[in-house]
Amino acid sequence: DAKTTQPPSMDCAEGRAANLPCNHSTISGNEYVYWYRQIHSQGPQYIIHGLKNNETNEMASLIITEDRKSSTLILPHATLRDTAVYYCIASSYGNKLVFGAGTILRVKS
């Protein structure tokens, strides 16, 4: 699996968009970009994934650069409940997930 790099922490004001970057410069052609988050003391929660096209669901948007070497997870209107550790993972279908340290997102009022 390709290694991903994320900033250790970020702050965001409540109600504003949270943009979480991820670098995956060694991603291979069959690897997807997955985003998960872990709210304190809970199991990780799946957010979104994509291969090369931008994706949007009810939780977030995923923007993948054309060369697929980086991506950004966007939470359009962050709330206090979005405070969590966010993990960006590059993996192919049916393959294991390798969790890095992730980004601690703190949403502040």
Add this chain to the structure above:
Amino acid sequence: SAVISQKPSRDICQRGTSLTIQCQVDSQVTMMFWYRQQPGQSLTLIATANQGSEATYESGFVIDKFPISRPNLTFSTLTVSNMSPEDSSIYLCSVEIPSQGGEQYFGPGTRLTVT
């Protein structure tokens, strides 16, 4: 998605004993995974448990220490054997739903403290 439950939710055990953690899924799934999350750390995959085959363990984890059963498509157990304080962690199971894009869904975890 899938709804996953784990038992027990937490336990305090004495060193040298063993604990079996159960993972139950509300639908039939082929691929199940067991992870460990040590205090303040990220998740580390212990093993992949596919129904009908032996579990595949990651480097640093062995079957004698973490035996896994996968008797059917909705259930799995992980045993933490001969426990030491270093085994104090949160243990999580997850399942992959291939028809929904390969994403994994996680159980709430089992918080284990070894004294």
